[in-house]
Amino acid sequence: MYVAVKGGERAIDNAHKLLADKRRGDREVPELSTAQIREQLTLAVDRVMTEGSLYDRDLAALAVKQARGDMIEAIFLLRAYRTTLPRFGVSEPLETAQMLVRRRISATYKDLPGGQVLGPTFDYTHRLLDFGLESGSEPAAVATAPADPDATMPRVTDIIAGEDLIERNPPADPAAPVGDLTRDPLNFPAGRDLRLQNLARGDEGFLLALAYSTQRGYGRTHPFVGEIRLGEVEVEMFVEDLGFAVPLGDITVTECQMVNQFKGSATEPPRFTRGYGLGFGHCERKAMSMALVDRALRADEFDEERKAPAQDEEFVLSHSDNVQATGFVEHLKLPHYVDFQAELAFIRQMRREQTAAKEAAE
Amino acid sequence: MSEPADPDLIEARRRAMGLFARATEAELREPLQQHWPDHGARDLKPVEAGLVMLRGRTGGDGAAFNLGEASVTRAVVELPTGERGFGHVLGRHPARARLAAVADALWQSEAARTLVQAAILSPIATRLSAEKGRHQTETAATRVDFFTMVRGEDAA
Known part of the structure; x- marks a missing residue:
């Protein structure tokens, strides 16, 4: 059982300020915009949308930035945001x-x-680091070929x-509940x-x-x-x-x-x-x-x-579900003092009983 | 409210709404300002952001399942002449949704429809068609023909 704790407000507040500072990183380096994340870290955005179960490229890019690139944290942010919005309806099945x-x-x-x-595609690439990206070189012009529209x-x-x-x-039964x-x-x-x-x-x-x-x-x-x-x-x-x-x-x-x-x-x-x-x-x-x-x-x-x-x-x-999973695994970090005190008392009592039993036997 | 049941008219309106939904803000704002500066549309509901649950089909063509949601913004307006316009756009874009609703309301007025077509819909359709063409020609350049190699020991 988890018993809540009180206090620590100032430390928590300061920790979050420190988090915001560390998220910004070295001020000599230009700040990353959410538009840059949306346009250039597209596959991270796609993953956050898919597992966050919310299609919104702008929100997913913001979540990636806020989460400092932690995918599961970003997915969590998106899942939390969706609960604030009303549902207008359901789509026709995508064709x-x-x-x-x-x-x-x-x-x-x-x-x-x-x-x-x-x-x-990344398929058929040699998986060699491209140092051209580090130096900021422009990509080659895209090839085109005639297409039948x-x-x-x-x-x-x-x-x-x-x-x-x-x-x-x-077959689809339109009357069947989904x-x-x-x-x-x-x-x-x-x-x-x-x-x-x-x-x-x-x-x-x-x-x-x-x-x-x-x-x-x-x-x-x-x-x-x-x-x-x-x-x-x-x-x-x-x-x-x-x-x-x-x-x-x-x-x-x-x-x-x-x-x-x-x-x-x-x-x-x-x-x-x-x-x-x-x-x-x-x-x-x-x-x-x-x-x-x-x-x-x-x-x-x-x-x-x-x-x-x-x-x-x-x-x-x-x-x-990684949001459920991380919630349960990571909750172990929160103070469990009362729980642990109970376990401590129990293990001390077991020790006392064992010692007493041993003395009685001697 | 009762809408005209003419299937051709509904289909034409759906096509128009699909283009309004894909328009940039400028593609709606500029022609509306130029041709209908005094349209006088009023909001029937506050412009609102919400969600639509997107459905897929099992195997692509089977029974429906819930894939995940998308953000959507909707606006409902009414012209002084009584036409009600609906704007629905993916994402959180209140200005675009409201402009789309105004355009939809104007489209329903037979007097305005021809100009809506020429001044708003045609430029959007032209841009989208050019973008689609560009994507198709870029994709076509990656068309691949794989050859099955005959193994050496089998060739003889």
Whole structure:
């Protein structure tokens, strides 16, 4: 049990002033603007938005600055801020097939309709430090090539689905309620809607480690990246007063379609199975990890033996949230004097009893 | 309130609202000042920032799930002639949302619609189309063709 303490106001106040000073750093170095963070540390902003579960590039950039670059602290700030805003409504489901694609790759088909575009990627870089960035040199001019403005990029999974070789996604039932773990506490077993919501805001490191564990044999799912796509999708929200859905603008998302092996059953011909990942901004590692864990959590659906951590829904969903996790781990730093005094009294009494028992025996 | 049920008109208004939502503040403020300096729109609700829960679909095309929220600003205005305009923009942008609501209200007046189209919507559409074209040509330059290599021992 945690018993509150009083006092320490001046020390706390001064500590926060010191924090603000240290956050500013050497005054000889120009102060970082939130616009610079938004434009130049874009992947940090994307991660804070995804795990903070709030798409707002300006707020995420401010959170990164305020948190001195501590991602989980920044995510915490964004989660706290969202509780101050009313919810106007829910969007129509994002149509990722209509995406303005900036990157689209497949590890399963080299010649897929619409082609593969690498976009802005770290892939195939040599991971050598670029000292040109230290000296502030201008980047080379961007290359361009003719593009067909009306070209479509069908999802790879739709191509395999044409031959009925991959499972179909359960069709959307507009009347079915969609679970929301920001409104109702998570209960088990959770539906796939709640699992995907939980994974989408889950900690990238935690999901990456779990995804890696499935590859190493802890719940093998034999995955292929069917497709990863990055780009802009339109957001539409139904407005009651108008009676129709209104476009609000575009957001950037990353989607991963993982294709996994499945042997089939007595009644079903063999088909590939699927795992799905989706996140805000450019978050490929996160989307891939999410897709692998989503698939691993579907073990029961495919009569797979659940024996690995990544297949254990309660374990995964209860520990994926880094704000909850850091809250519980870091609360150990707060004064626990009363607790600890009780433990001290108890251990002293145990010692006394042990000594008395020993003396009585002698 | 009862809105016209003409699906073509609703679709045209939705397209216009989509452009207002993507406009910069200047792209709305300048033509409104120039052509309708005395529009006299009044706020029916205070301009307000809030959230929209964004939904994805399982596997991209299946059942909906809640992905996460986005910030959104909304404004509702009314012209002295009775047209109600709604402005919804992603992010926290009260000025843009209110200007978008005024533009939406003006668009509903048949007398003003042609000028709204020419003075506000067309320049926004032109800029967005140019930006889209630039992104597409930049992306197209990274189109990749992978070749499957035949292994040496299999070639013979």
